[in-house]
Amino acid sequence: MSSRRIDEPHDWTGDIHTTPNPVIQPGHTFGSVTDKISALVLFKRTPLGWWIGFGISFMLANVLMMTIGYLLLKGIGIWGNNQPVGWAFAIINFVWWIGIGHAGTLISAILLLLRQNWRTSINRFAEAMTLFAVAAAGIFPLFHTGRPWLAAYWLFPYPNTMNIWPNFRSPLMWDVFAVSTYATVSALFWFVGLVPDFATLRDRAKSRASQIVFGMLSLGWRGSARHWHRYETAYLLLAGLATPLVLSVHTIVSFDFSIGIVPGWHATIFPPYFVAGAIYAGFAMVLTLTIPLRKFYGLEDFITMRHLRNSAKIMLATGLIVGYGYMMEAFTAWYSGSEYEGFMMKNRIWGGPYRSIYWLLILCNVLAVQVLWSKRARHNVWVLFTIAMFVNVGMWLERFVIIVTSLHRDFVPSSWGMYRPTIFDFSMFFGTIGLFLTLLFLFIRFLPVISIFEMRTILPQAALDEEALES
């Protein structure tokens, strides 16, 4: 049942301790791993850089709060979306954030099932990223309703006095269930992973306040062998449940578009193409965040170049799938023989007013990532960080292209229009980046950024000496 043992016969990542690319630098013991990670939370002085980063993020988060305040006062007319582009930044940002979250679940659940031991030192951080990204995503549809205090009965089957219910045949309803389930399961998975580490922090803490807080959060965990057995079962089952869940979430997000009959949206390739794009964006964000984190917090022993290189390889693979998706979109538009599909694609690529954004998207998402074929590029932290930034921007542009270029040319030319974002579109978007980073900074300061108990399992000392034991 123990899925994270290193002495498994099917460890096709190679022996993680003897290869020249270790997932943890040699020389560490159970004690040193525990002390190093828990000291970040309990004993180390909060670095000045943390205060600066947190301060800037928190200011941006306040920009979000002010935008929301003004939005509630005036209504969603402060945004630039209007007929025919009724969906713009709100849904672009929603899909962008949800996609970023997907890498966290991929790392924590899918790579666990595939016995990829290298995931161990980045899964906690990636799961946190998932949760905060989903939180940032949820803000957009909620406030796009304009009256979020009524959203309870618009979005959920809430028994109200008017006796009306949401329409379950609508993909937007599926989306509500998919995203809320995803948020719940991700939070549960994260918390379950944290319980043994809370116990470690409880036992290491010197101040009474930390002892009480971590004591409560640890639920009285004492590392009993019977408890571990059920814990491992639960963790593995959760991973097994999260795997189809994460694939379903972005599939359903793509249904928001593909169930509609708008040219540019109504395509069967959307679900796999969206899932690949989500993982692509997510790994770009993992690299964007872990590269500075390991540098500033001295975690190079635990988050090694091997993690960064593997993330780069996943980015390259999913980037190619996304590139294939773009090709198939264009091919299907031509092959369908549909006049509207053909016009949409021509308008998107070279005729229309947003064509420069399309070519920027191809540069960021298809061309930039090709650099990662080179081994030297994958070994260079600066190159990886730059490519990751290209992908972060590119995936946002992709949603802009899909949503805005498909909508701004309606079926009848008299209904054509243009979309121009207002300052409030931008302040809301950058505000959610502030919220996301604020939550991440708080997480780095108050919780163990690396799963301590899982790091112990990948140490060479954790392997049992089978000869000294009975069968």
Added chain:
Amino acid sequence: MARKLTRPTVYGVMAEFDDPTHAVAAAQHARAAGYTRMDAYSPFPIEALSEAVGLPKNNLPLIVLIGGILGGLGGYLMQYYLSVWNYPLNVGGKPLHSWPAFIPITFETTVLGAALFAVFGMLALNGLPEPYHPVFNAPDFALATRDRFFLLVEWRDPKFDRAVTGDFLRGLEGVKGVSEVEF
């Protein structure tokens, strides 16, 4: 067995190890010596250790299956009841019971039910949260979440005897210390 009916003064006898192999070997020896009410404590999951102290039947997979079935049925029946019985509404001429459109939500509630049962089932079977437990009184037990491994023989064990059990544990290979655990 009258002795077992009243609560004794110690919860059990605890042996401490600093190496997982010694801890597993100790648990296996204790089992071979006839001890049945044991538990072990380790800073990370060790499958062999769980097996050596005697695994209870693990009902968690069944609980998760039940959670998934309840979630799935609940999700589907909710949509069916609300769309077909409680407020039948003709949307675009589609049938009231348009089951293919109900599948995505049914899938999500299935996963939700199973995941909730997995987490809360695991906690319930483990008896958590449990803020106080006698083993926290053992010396060095704070290291059970760092780098030490412990083997406990509980007072409920039919063969338990403070002196005899203590001597047995002291004789095990690699033992770093043996102590009695107060209630």
